[in-house]
Amino acid sequence: MQSAKSLSDKLREPTIEDGSAMWRVARDSERLDLNTPYAYLLWARDFAATSVVAEVDGVVGGFVSGYIRPDAPGTLMVWQVAVDEACRGRGLAGRMLDELAERTGAHALETTITADNPESIALFSSFARRRGAEHTVADLFTADVFPDGGEHEPELLHRISPLH
Numbered sequence: 037m038q039s040a041k042s043l044s045d046k047l048r049e050p051t052i053e054d055g056s057a058m059w060r061v062a063r064d065s066e067r068l069d070l071n072t073p074y075a076y077l078l079w080a081r082d083f084a085a086t087s088v089v090a091e092v093d094g095v096v097g098g099f100v101s102g103y104i105r106p107d108a109p110g111t112l113m114v115w116q117v118a119v120d121e122a123c124r125g126r127g128l129a130g131r132m133l134d135e136l137a138e139r140t141g142a143h144a145l146e147t148t149i150t151a152d153n154p155e156s157i158a159l160f161s162s163f164a165r166r167r168g169a170e171h172t173v174a175d176l177f178t179a180d181v182f183p184d185g186g187e188h189e190p191e192l193l194h195r196i197s198p199l200h
């Protein structure tokens with residue numbers, strides 16, 4: 037069997053045809069809030085310029101979905117990031133973030149992370165270090181604003197800037 041390290045990969049903007057694969061990667065992560073397939077199709081159409089998919093040997097094995105905040109045009113908000121388990125640990129997620137930072141020219145990156153997700157915190161901390169940027173963490177969506185009666189973990193806002 038081929039090892040994960042020897043697979044070839046390519047980063048590119050998603051197309052509508054990638055929407056269902058993005059949904060599958062999100063579902064298989066068993067970590068992300070899974071949105072409807074429609075949401076990923078819509079994202080792949082309308083926010084392709086601020087999103088990226090990683091093709092590993094021709095198959096989508098990871099994605100980052102993001103948008104530029106309408107109220108803060110220099111800020112890239114990363115909504116979801118996931119990499120298939122078989123493709124983890126070889127820098128794919130970090131490279132997808134680098135690709136988006138370069139492609140969008142954003143001066144700040146924001147994302148929200150729950151405190152129980154160390155691999156995601158490690159990913160964004162590493163990105164901030166690579167950019168020599170400041171990395172701050174603050175409350176954003178506290179448990180009480182979610183509809184499930186406080187069962188959702190609080191989402192902390194991670195802000196990384198300046199990116200260049």
Ligand SMILES: CC(C)(COP(=O)(O)OP(=O)(O)OC[C@H]1O[C@@H](n2cnc3c(N)ncnc32)[C@H](O)[C@@H]1OP(=O)(O)O)[C@@H](O)C(=O)NCCC(=O)NCCS
Nearest residue numbers: 067117118119124125126127128129130155156158159162
């Ligand atoms: C988080 C996730 C996207 C990371 O993908 P990945 O391709 O394995 O990440 P990378 O290989 O690019 O690693 C980036 C950095 O994070 C670190 N990291 C990644 N996984 C880690 C883990 N499980 N434990 C500790 N550090 C970890 C790496 O060491 C690397 O740091 P470095 O650059 O200082 O060496 C992946 O684990 C995943 O899909 N998890 C499930 C979905 C999820 O939690 N998404 C984030 C929600 S906001």
